[in-house]
Amino acid sequence: MRTKVVIIGGGPSGLLLGQHLNRAGIENIILERKTKPYVLNRIRAGVLEIGTVNQLRELGLGARMDKEGYMHDGTVISYNNEQTRIDFAKHTNTTVMIYGQTEITYDLYAGREAxxxxxxxxxxxxxxxxxxxxxxxxxxxxxxxxxRIDCEYIAGCDGFHGASRQAIPREARREYEKVYPFGWLGILSETKPVHEELIYSNSDAGFALCSMRNENLSRYYIQCDAQDDPQAWSDRAFWDELRNRIPEEFADTIETGSVIEKSIAPLRSFVCEPMQWGRLFLCGDAAHIVPPTGAKGLNTAASDVFYLADALKQFYQHKDPQGINSYSARALSRIWKAERFSWWMTNLLHHFPNQSGFDHKMQMAEVSFLNSSDEAQAVLAQNYVGLPY
Known part of the structure; x- marks a missing residue:
């Protein structure tokens, strides 16, 4: 077999890159280690930056997202009962979209098959x-x-454990990593969301996040020990702990019910440099991972795809290699800023082992400062909706 670009990995980043190349008339083949139903059954985050949303729209794949997704103009940051609403529309004149990664993958597969x-x-x-x-x-x-597939370029979109990053010799890459000493216990429940916007809550009892997939499907998380067995947590224990960690006005009104999925996600920050080795490019989790605080995982993969697609189109349409040669530096510049934001959010909202009373007071002061500073809220909003490509 022969093609111009081999894309390793049939998840959202590989499919998104494939759609960009298809629209530009650049032949490509995707390799996926699992089946299509397996990929579609992965439950992942659903907060989309405006850049990700615009890519889907520009590729002609945004109709169902615009019909079924939820535009959010802000989010809530709280410490105990002190709340700060971060107004995205006010500070950035834009929004984020709530639309599940499973739904994005479904739309991308439909586009590729078409x-x-x-x-x-x-x-x-x-x-x-x-x-x-x-x-x-x-x-x-x-x-x-x-x-065997002969090709001109290879895009590694196969995740942290895939073959692509490992194909770069150890002496040719440098890896940066921070593993956090806790995880997120998450549930998916067939219940009405407790609030119309996401709630990121720190409290004396610990961290919690209230999110959603749609008006009848909620996604909730609480900080836990990374070694916990999710099945050791009863549904009742989870709901009790969640109520204990969010502001009283939400705890008093939260709807509890059937839990259809329960799992623990570890938290890690990771970056591999460079993101290019000869004609091999890394995208998404193959090159970097962020903790889920701040909702950057899928969105950083989408920004990689934007840069790589732009570089390949520049080369094939105009015989200009500048974008290809600068891909890694261009992508990493934005990635490190997203890493910083996710690291900051994680440090702001979680309890750490051996955290001192002073550290605890600093978190409380930071939330209080957010509450009183328009400028601080603007910085958070700009990062949350997504920095420009």
Whole structure:
């Protein structure tokens, strides 16, 4: 087989890149290690920056999102009962969109299938060869048979545990990591959301987040030990702990009910530099991870895709390699700013082991400062809706 671009990974970032390339007439093949139903059943975040929203619209894939998604003009930051509403519309003249990652993936698959573009599922043992030459290729196993795709460029959109980053020699990459000493216990419940906007809550009892998927489906999180067994938490214990961590006005009105999913997510910050090695490019979790505080995971992947798609279109349409040569530096400039914001939010809102009374008072003071400072609220809003590409 032969194509111009091999995309390793059939999740949102690989599919989004594929759609950009399809629209530009750049032939590409996606390799995915799982089945399509497996990919569609992954439950992930659903807060979209305006840049991600605009990409989907520009690709002609935003109709269902605009019909079924929820535009949010702000979010709530609280400490115990002290609340600050961060007004996105006021400070940035824009919004964020609440639309589940599963729904985005569904729309992207529909777009790819409508284009007749190829996805090869259930591939294993992917290897990337000759990335430093002008004739790279990818080999993989499917149904017990070894196959090869010759190409001109390779996009690694295969996540933290994928083959792409590992194909870059250790001496050619530098990795930065911070592992947080706690996790998020999250549930998906068939209940009405407690509030029309997200609530990020720190309290004397710990961190909690109130989110949603739609008007009858809520997503709630509480900070927990990363080693906890989610099944050891009864539904009643979760609801009691959540109520204990959010402002009283919401705790008194929250609707509890059927829990349809329960899991624990670890929190980690990670960046690999560079994000390019010869004709291999890294996108999304293959190159970087942020803690979920601040909702940057999918959105940072989307910004990588924007830069890489722009670079490849510049090369194939105008024979200009400038975008390709500058991809890593351009992407990393924005990634580190998103990492900083997620790190700041995580430090503001969580309880850390051995946290001193002074540290605790600093968190309270920071929330109080947010409450009183228009400028501080503007900075948070600008980062939350997404910095410009």
């Amino acid at each position: 284009d007749g573009a190829q996805v090869i599922y259930q591939v294993a043992d992917v290897t990337i060869e000759d990335a430093l030459t002008d004739a790279p290729y990818v080999e993989f196993t499917q149904a017990g048979q070894r196959a």
